[in-house]
Amino acid sequence: MGVIKVSFIFKGSVRSDLDDIKIFIKKVLNKVESVIQDKDIMFDLKLILNELIINSVIHGNQCNCNKSVNLFLEIVENTIRIEVVDEGEGIDFDISSYDPKELKCCGRGLVIVDGLSDEVYIDNNKIVAVKYIG
Numbered sequence: 001m002g003v004i005k006v007s008f009i010f011k012g013s014v015r016s017d018l019d020d021i022k023i024f025i026k027k028v029l030n031k032v033e034s035v036i037q038d039k040d041i042m043f044d045l046k047l048i049l050n051e052l053i054i055n056s057v058i059h060g061n062q063c064n065c066n067k068s069v070n071l072f073l074e075i076v077e078n079t080i081r082i083e084v085v086d087e088g089e090g091i092d093f094d095i096s097s098y099d100p101k102e103l104k105c106c107g108r109g110l111v112i113v114d115g116l117s118d119e120v121y122i123d124n125n126k127i128v129a130v131k132y133i134g
Contacts (some may be wrong), residue, residue: 008035008075009074015062015066016061018054021069025049028073035075040103041133045080046115052084060088060125080131090124 010031014024029046036042053069061067067087074081110127114120119130 001078007077008032008073010071010073013070014053015058016067016069016078017065017066018057018063021053021057024071025053028071030069032054032073032075034062035134036080038133041080041131044131048082048113048116048131052082052127055109056084056086056088056125056127059091060086062088078132078134080133082131083126085126088125090126091122 011029012024012028014020025046028049029042033042033044033066036045049071053071056069057063057073061069064087069087070085072081072083110122112121113127113129116131117129119128121128
């Protein structure tokens with residue numbers, strides 16, 4: 001099945017610097033690999049984390065290195081819950097209104113996250129993605 005533990009929690013924050021983000025995401029994924037050994041799930045998680053955290057840095061915190069992005073990741077039984085919060089103004093985005101034919105860059109990352117997740121919630125500057133496994 002790919003999951004070897006019943007529960008896992010990661011809490012952390014990273015300053016809004018794209019070099020720091022790469023290191024931070026790699027650290028998170030290394031920890032998650034102790035719980036999830038399924039390569040397909042890990043690939044999805046890497047994409048979700050990259051899109052959410054990088055969007056928070058660029059769009060939320062405007063690449064201001066004095067601002068942080070907070071991550072809460074929890075795995076309980078067959079559910080992965082990812083919560084990303086930045087220090088920006090927040091967004092009001094309806095994923096269903098995104099039209100890929102318009103070739104817009106804004107919103108594409110959230111559409112990717114929505115496609116890889118079973119549930120996505122947007123509340124101002126907090127985004128929660130839920131993925132069911134197994």
